[in-house]
Amino acid sequence: DAGVIQSPRHEVTEMGQEVTLRCKPISGHNSLFWYRQTMMRGLELLIYFNNNVPIDDSGMPEDRFSAKMPNASFSTLKIQPSEPRDSAVYFCASSPFLNTEAFFGQGTRLTVV
Amino acid sequence: TQLLEQSPQFLSIQEGENLTVYCNSSSVFSSLQWYRQEPGEGPVLLVTVVTGGEVKKLKRLTFQFGDARKDSSLHITAAQPGDTGLYLCAGLDSNYQLIWGAGTKLIIKP
Numbered sequence A: 001d002a003g004v005i006q007s008p009r010h011e012v013t014e015m016g017q018e019v020t021l022r023c024k025p026i027s028g029h030n031s032l033f034w035y036r037q038t039m040m041r042g043l044e045l046l047i048y049f050n051n052n053v054p055i056d057d058s059g060m061p062e063d064r065f066s067a068k069m070p071n072a073s074f075s076t077l078k079i080q081p082s083e084p085r086d087s088a089v090y091f092c093a094s095s096p097f098l099n100t101e102a103f104f105g106q107g108t109r110l111t112v113v
Numbered sequence B: 001t002q003l004l005e006q007s008p009q010f011l012s013i014q015e016g017e018n019l020t021v022y023c024n025s026s027s028v029f030s031s032l033q034w035y036r037q038e039p040g041e042g043p044v045l046l047v048t049v050v051t052g053g054e055v056k057k058l059k060r061l062t063f064q065f066g067d068a069r070k071d072s073s074l075h076i077t078a079a080q081p082g083d084t085g086l087y088l089c090a091g092l093d094s095n096y097q098l099i100w101g102a103g104t105k106l107i108i109k110p
Helices: none
Strands: A005-007 A010-013 A020-024 A031-038 A042-050 A053-056 A065-073 A074-079 A086-094 A110-111 B005-007 B010-014 B019-024 B031-037 B044-049 B057-058 B061-065 B071-076 B085-092 B098-100 B104-109
Touching: A010 A020, A010 A086, A020 A086, A020 A110, A031 A074, A042 A065, A042 A074, A042 B098, A053 A065, A074 A086, A110 B057, B005 B085, B010 B019, B019 B085, B019 B104, B031 B071, B044 B057, B044 B061
Parallel strands: A010 A110, B010 B104
Antiparallel strands: A005 A020, A020 A074, A031 A042, A031 A086, A042 A053, A065 A074, A086 A110, B005 B019, B019 B071, B031 B044, B031 B085, B057 B061, B061 B071, B085 B098, B085 B104
């Protein structure tokens, strides 16, 4: 299996622009997680899905953030409008079952200028 | 709020030395996972410990889960430059949520 695939790897955008991050989980995995990692705050869980249904989005920082999982093989995390403080590495991870071993993608490094 | 505290936050040692990284909480976890993250990559699972007092070995790495399942340690023997990375612990709580530590940044100098 190719593992969790995220795109793009790097994104530089101007403040106020919409940003969409994409994730393809490992085939057959039932759970998908979106994380944000910064030096200051470490790894933070933003939202997770189980069987394509959002279970807990309490980690989403603001209404500017939204996530969807239209099918078992694709998820998006959208930030609209983006702000400089959103700059971070965003990881997608998938698990065979809820909160068993997490397999992480390589991340998207987002820079908002 | 559940917390998982890792210590030290940063460790830089010479090749060949031994080290221990700690992960502590006041909460009980049903299991605890250790991950290693290299620059530009996502975290990769090293081991999961489930039973209180459990010890698992992965070559030069020894992982232990506390008897009360509130703490864990990672001991590396004869560290090598390839061990360099960010080590993260994550505990699975009663709500099946993974609680993450802030990580220990380890640098092994040749």
